[in-house]
Structures are given as structure tokens and as C-alpha cells.
Amino acid sequence: MNRSSFVGFGQRAALLAGLGAALTACAPAQLSGPAVQVPTFETRSVRLSGITLPQGGQSGTAQLQLAVQVQNPNAFPLRLRSFDTDLYLTGQPVAHLTLPDVALPAHGSALQSAQASVPLNLNVASELLKVARGQGVPYRLDGTFTADLGVLGTPTFGPLTLTQGQWQQPAILPF
Known part of the structure; x- marks a missing residue:
């Protein structure tokens, strides 16, 4: 694997982690508690x-x-x-x-x-x-x-x- 592929993967992982955190912050409080019952x-x-x-x-x-x-x-x-x-x-x-x-x-x-x-x-x-x-x-x-x-x-x-x-x-x- 060359260095540019690795950097691209790292950037994508950081972007996905940031997106996940943003979506969690935007979720209504009642949905961020325990899993669906x-x-x-x-x-x-x-x-x-x-x-x-x-x-x-x-x-x-x-x-x-x-x-x-x-x-x-x-x-x-x-x-x-x-x-x-x-x-x-x-x-x-x-x-x-x-x-x-x-x-x-x-x-x-x-x-x-x-x-x-x-x-x-x-x-x-x-x-x-x-x-x-x-x-x-x-x-x-x-x-x-x-x-x-x-x-x-x-x-x-x-x-x-x-x-x-x-x-x-x-x-x-x-x-």
C-alpha cells in the first residue's frame, strides 16, 4: 500500500468519525438513550x-x-x-x-x-x-x-x- 492510499484512508476515517459525532449531537435526546425497546x-x-x-x-x-x-x-x-x-x-x-x-x-x-x-x-x-x-x-x-x-x-x-x-x-x- 502506498502512502497516498493510507493518507486517503485516514482522512476518510476521520471524516466518518466526525460525521458520526455530528449526527449523534443532532439526534433528539429521547433517541440518544438506550437502544430501541x-x-x-x-x-x-x-x-x-x-x-x-x-x-x-x-x-x-x-x-x-x-x-x-x-x-x-x-x-x-x-x-x-x-x-x-x-x-x-x-x-x-x-x-x-x-x-x-x-x-x-x-x-x-x-x-x-x-x-x-x-x-x-x-x-x-x-x-x-x-x-x-x-x-x-x-x-x-x-x-x-x-x-x-x-x-x-x-x-x-x-x-x-x-x-x-x-x-x-x-x-x-x-x-
């Missing part, structure tokens, strides 16, 4: 809204409705997008869900809703039968999502457990 998710409801039994060569399905409260713990607004989630019942994956994009105000929240049509197999049917009878079943929603932070970028969070709990609803089957 991951939004939190709380299940508001999980509901088995219907079951279609197998007939004529078609497999049966269960219709589920899920409502999740998303909370932004940050002092600046976020736009969450590209939700890629999986619903688990008693530790087994049963459905892939897509949640809509959401804009969250600073320290604010929004309710997200999703519907899924779950193909019935013996394991899923067994767990859903418990729910239909009013019994509790453990569930978990795992996934990834992207946060649009404007000039700060678009980090992807996950995979992580977004929410989990015990799914129990009033019985919809009399037996």
Missing part, C-alpha cells in the same frame, strides 16, 4: 368461532379469531410491519397468522386482530375439542416483525414469543 404484546382474546367437519374428501377446518394489544414502550412513534407469526397449541404449531401493519404513537398502543383457518388433524382436533368444551389449552404466538424507525433504520425483531397464556372460552359444544 421491543414493543410488547398482550393477548386480548383468542376465540374458536367455528368448526367445519370433514366431508366429501375435504379436510375439516377450525376458524380462530385472535386480538392482541401492541404497546410501544419508546418515546418516539413506531410503524411495525412484516409480521410473520405462528400459533402453537400445547407446544405444537397449528396455524400461520399474518397481522396487519400498525402505526404506534410514542408510549401508545393499538389493537391487532387476525383470523385463521386451521386445518384439522388428530392433534389439533383434540386440542380444539377441549376448547370447544370450555377446557383450557396452553397457547403461544411466536414470530418476527420489522420496525420502521425512519432515519434510524428498519430492524427486525425475533424470532421471539410475542404472547402466551391459557386459552379458555365458554363451551360451544354441549358434549
Whole structure:
């Protein structure tokens, strides 16, 4: 490497360091603190809204409705997008869900809703039968999502457990 290349590299490094310091000085105080905090998710409801039994060569399905409260713990607004989630019942994956994009105000929240049509197999049917009878079943929603932070970028969070709990609803089957 010749001397002129080395000097050019040194000048570029100094310029980048100075630019980084200037951008940091210009950043709002609320953004210069800790890193972006991951939004939190709380299940508001999980509901088995219907079951279609197998007939004529078609497999049966269960219709589920899920409502999740998303909370932004940050002092600046976020736009969450590209939700890629999986619903688990008693530790087994049963459905892939897509949640809509959401804009969250600073320290604010929004309710997200999703519907899924779950193909019935013996394991899923067994767990859903418990729910239909009013019994509790453990569930978990795992996934990834992207946060649009404007000039700060678009980090992807996950995979992580977004929410989990015990799914129990009033019985919809009399037996």
C-alpha cells in the first residue's frame, strides 16, 4: 500500500468519525438513550368461532379469531410491519397468522386482530375439542416483525414469543 492510499484512508476515517459525532449531537435526546425497546404484546382474546367437519374428501377446518394489544414502550412513534407469526397449541404449531401493519404513537398502543383457518388433524382436533368444551389449552404466538424507525433504520425483531397464556372460552359444544 502506498502512502497516498493510507493518507486517503485516514482522512476518510476521520471524516466518518466526525460525521458520526455530528449526527449523534443532532439526534433528539429521547433517541440518544438506550437502544430501541421491543414493543410488547398482550393477548386480548383468542376465540374458536367455528368448526367445519370433514366431508366429501375435504379436510375439516377450525376458524380462530385472535386480538392482541401492541404497546410501544419508546418515546418516539413506531410503524411495525412484516409480521410473520405462528400459533402453537400445547407446544405444537397449528396455524400461520399474518397481522396487519400498525402505526404506534410514542408510549401508545393499538389493537391487532387476525383470523385463521386451521386445518384439522388428530392433534389439533383434540386440542380444539377441549376448547370447544370450555377446557383450557396452553397457547403461544411466536414470530418476527420489522420496525420502521425512519432515519434510524428498519430492524427486525425475533424470532421471539410475542404472547402466551391459557386459552379458555365458554363451551360451544354441549358434549
